Amino acid sequence: QKEVEQDPGPLSVPEGAIVSLNCTYSNSAFQYFMWYRQYSRKGPELLMYTYSSGNKEDGRFTAQVDKSSKYISLFIRDSQPSDSATYLCAMSALSGGYNKLIFGAGTRLAVHP
């Protein structure tokens, strides 16, 4: 079983829709939770970063962490064609003396006009 599970999609939505992206994990030691966005043929870029349980909002994006259920979500409101990308969840725990970052496989999102 992978430490982090993420549905690869693809997810196709019309412009303006609310998008929900999710990851589950098995390691209760994870404390930091991140979402990266990766455009085609580009490197991942950090989108959202949260510590422990709760919500964090940044513009149209909301990151949600539920540590009791080992479940994290990213919501995108009023989705735009420019949001079309692969979204990677990532989680961090101290391992062997350094912060080990574990990535989900990524969910491909397409927002069509």
Added chain:
Amino acid sequence: NAGVTQTPKFQVLKTGQSMTLQCAQDMNHNSMYWYRQDPGMGLRLIYYSASEGTTDKGEVPNGYNVSRLNKREFSLRLESAAPSQTSVYFCASNPGGETQYFGPGTRLLVL
């Protein structure tokens, strides 16, 4: 401020050939990382360097070597390339804490 740069962008190798992937960052970050990204597998850590002069193995180090040349540069070497090393390779750096900044990637095809 270029961030994290990687060369080359794309490379084709024959089985058994060697090559070095270059990475440099201009953000004065202490930690640097090499990942590979394969379909359905996410990003997997190959090697990392917590600071200049130190390197450690990650999740999938077999078949690779690294050199932290100085604070800016961290190279990844394939001594004898195999088709299983066909992948997209990303270098990343970290100023401390959990966030990492990624380069644009090197696409490697081993025939």
